[in-house]
Amino acid sequence: MTICALVVAAGRGTRAGGDLPKQWQRVAGRSVLAHTIAAFQAHPAVDTIAVVLHPDEMEKAAGFRDAGILIALGGSDRAASVRAGLALLPQSGKVLIHDAARCCVSPQVIRDVIAALQDHPAAAPGLPVTDALWQGNAGHVTGMQDREGLFAAQTPQGFDLPLIRTAHAAYDGPAADDVAVARAAGHAVAITPGDADNIKITTPGDFARAARILEGRMDIRTGNGFDVHAFGPGDHVTLCGVKIPHDQGLVGHSDADVGMHTVTDAIYGALAMGDIGQHFPPSDPQWKGAASDIFLRHAAGLAAESGFAITHVDCTLICEQPKIGPHAPEMRRVMAGLLGLEVDRVSVKATTSERLGFTGRGEGIACMATATLVKS
Numbered sequence: 174m175t176i177c178a179l180v181v182a183a184g185r186g187t188r189a190g191g192d193l194p195k196q197w198q199r200v201a202g203r204s205v206l207a208h209t210i211a212a213f214q215a216h217p218a219v220d221t222i223a224v225v226l227h228p229d230e231m232e233k234a235a236g237f238r239d240a241g242i243l244i245a246l247g248g249s250d251r252a253a254s255v256r257a258g259l260a261l262l263p264q265s266g267k268v269l270i271h272d273a274a275r276c277c278v279s280p281q282v283i284r285d286v287i288a289a290l291q292d293h294p295a296a297a298p299g300l301p302v303t304d305a306l307w308q309g310n311a312g313h314v315t316g317m318q319d320r321e322g323l324f325a326a327q328t329p330q331g332f333d334l335p336l337i338r339t340a341h342a343a344y345d346g347p348a349a350d351d352v353a354v355a356r357a358a359g360h361a362v363a364i365t366p367g368d369a370d371n372i373k374i375t376t377p378g379d380f381a382r383a384a385r386i387l388e389g390r391m392d393i394r395t396g397n398g399f400d401v402h403a404f405g406p407g408d409h410v411t412l413c414g415v416k417i418p419h420d421q422g423l424v425g426h427s428d429a430d431v432g433m434h435t436v437t438d439a440i441y442g443a444l445a446m447g448d449i450g451q452h453f454p455p456s457d458p459q460w461k462g463a464a465s466d467i468f469l470r471h472a473a474g475l476a477a478e479s480g481f482a483i484t485h486v487d488c489t490l491i492c493e494q495p496k497i498g499p500h501a502p503e504m505r506r507v508m509a510g511l512l513g514l515e516v517d518r519v520s521v522k523a524t525t526s527e528r529l530g531f532t533g534r535g536e537g538i539a540c541m542a543t544a545t546l547v548k549s
Contacts, residue, residue, distance in 0.1 A: 175266030176287060177221040178213040178329065179258040182206050182273035183247025185227070189274075190377040194227070196273040200380050201387040202547070203484055203518075208276035208387060210242065215480035215548070216283050219269070223261045225254045233515075240513030252348045256341050262334060269329035270337070270351045274374040277386045278329065285365040286331040293363040295332045295355045299324030300367030326350055327367045336360060392548035394481065396443030398435040403537040410538070412490060412497070413504035413521055414466060414511070419495045423538065426455040430465035431540045432521070436486050436508065437465070439544035440472035444479060469511050481546040483512050487520040491532050491539040497523030 186195035196206040206224070213219045223243035226234060234244040245257040255270060262268060267290045271278065282298050289296030302325060306318035330351045337351060340358035348354045352362050370386045372379060407422015413432035423429035438448050446452075449468055453460050476483055486508065490497050497504075504521040512519070526533045 174290075175220050175263055176218050177223065177262045177266060177268045177334070178216075178219050179255065179262065179268055179270045180206070180209055180213070180222065180224045180273050181247075181251060181254050181258065181270065182209075183225045183227040183254045184251070184273075186274065186374075188375055189379070194230075195374050197230070197233075198380065200276065200374075201384045201391070203482075205276045205374060205383070206273050207482070209271065209273050209278070210237070211482040211547075212276070212278050212280070212283070213269070213271070214240075214477055214482070216280060218284070218287050220266075221262065223258045224273075225258045236509060236513055236515055239510040250347055252341060252344060252346075252354065255351060255354075259334070259338050259341065264334065266334050267331060268334050268337060269331045271329035272373055275328055275371055276374065277370050277372055277383055279368055279371065282327070282366070282368050282371055283329060286329055289363045289365050290331045290333070293361070294336050295330070295352070295360050296363040296365050297330035297350075297352050298327040298367040298371065299364045300327060300369060300371075301325075324364060325367065326352065327371050327373075330362075392481075394443040394546040394548075396439040396441065396544045396546070398438030398440075398442060398542040398544070399540070400431050400435040400438065401531075401537060401539045402429045402431040402434075403531075404535070410495065411465070412500070412538075413488065414507035415500050415504050417495050417500055427453075427460055427463040427468070428465055431538050432488050432490055432504065432542075433465035433469050433508070435540040435542040436488050436544060437468045437472045439486065439542040440469075440476055440483065440546070443544050443546045444472075444475060444481065446475060466511055469508075473512050476546055479548075481548045483514060483544060484547050485518045485520075485545045486512065486514075486542060487544075488522070488540065488542040490521070490523045491526055491541070492523065492537075493525050493528065493533060493535050497521070 182196045189195035191198050225245045225247045227247045243261045247254040302320045302323040306320050307314045308316035340354050344354045402423040404421040405424035410419045410423050411430045501521045505519045509516045509519045
């Protein structure tokens with residue numbers, strides 16, 4: 174069965190404080206939304222991811238689209254935003270509708286909802302209420318509330334796609350969540366186990382708690398890459414995906430993009446999955462003259478399949494010529510697009526070897542790179 178994840182990220186989240194909506198604020202090294210999306214990217218059962226963004230934030234969508242994520246324009250309320258996201262998804266299958274602010278969702282919570290959808294048309298995680306419940310007014314306790322049979326609702330909330338699409342089309346008015354919409358249409362919703370760590374960031378103090386949860390789960394990997402290509406006949410070089418006019422070219426079996434090769438090797442290194450020569454042997458004629466973005470996409474794909482998110486790459490080109498500085502912004506943009514990263518997480522810089530060695534003599538270009546991967 175096809176499983177889609179729909180992440181609702183169009184809200185303003187003003188109670189969380191800060192200069193940005195809470196889904197764009199950083200926690201444990203990246204945005205709340207990036208953590209949330211990574212949780213579904215890493216889950217092997219999820220086939221498609223769609224994100225609903227506020228109209229004012231659509232300029233941030235390019236990196237998500239490059240990573241194969243569908244983008245919908247948010248509506249006037251949560252229900253309208255969900256309908257916009259559902260419109261992008263297949264006609265059949267299952268959908269997991271999730272709040273962007275729940276960035277600590279675990280693989281087990283997702284797995285339990287998907288498993289329940291095998292036998293139920295709708296399922297959602299709930300955490301049994303264990304604390305005593307009071308009724309209050311004007312700062313004083315006015316009564317008690319029986320907690321028997323009460324659950325704290327969580328997401329992702331899972332549904333048959335035709336069921337929830339039809340339920341939303343018939344629903345009129347605000348809805349606390351999608352379970353409320355499904356129940357209003359007369360559908361039963363199975364309860365799956367919730368998780369105390371599956372918190373929804375709502376107030377400023379929740380960021381610190383989320384950071385502790387995420388950092389406690391993280392598997393952080395760092396990989397290094399190094400590559401060298403000699404100059405040869407030609408009228409340009411390709412570095413980090415950008416064609417730069419030059420009086421020589423670079424020699425290599427593929428397009429000899431020494432920058433992209435080095436970043437690719439850094440990612441393979443972080444995964445402990447060999448190097449570019451093992452995955453794309455130069456003895457294989459099919460890679461002759463190949464564009465190096467093929468190699469980089471392959472490395473990024475292996476990272477995603479292994480449950481890792483690439484969080485940062487740093488690439489240093491070592492040469493006397495050509496001058497890298499004027500082209501570095503475009504190199505960063507190209508690499509960020511290929512890796513599905515924000516541009517401020519891709520560094521491209523250059524240095525010389527003070528006219529020492531083969532790079533100092535203008536015989537070629539060397540490059541070194543570092544990549545950081547996080548599994549949460």
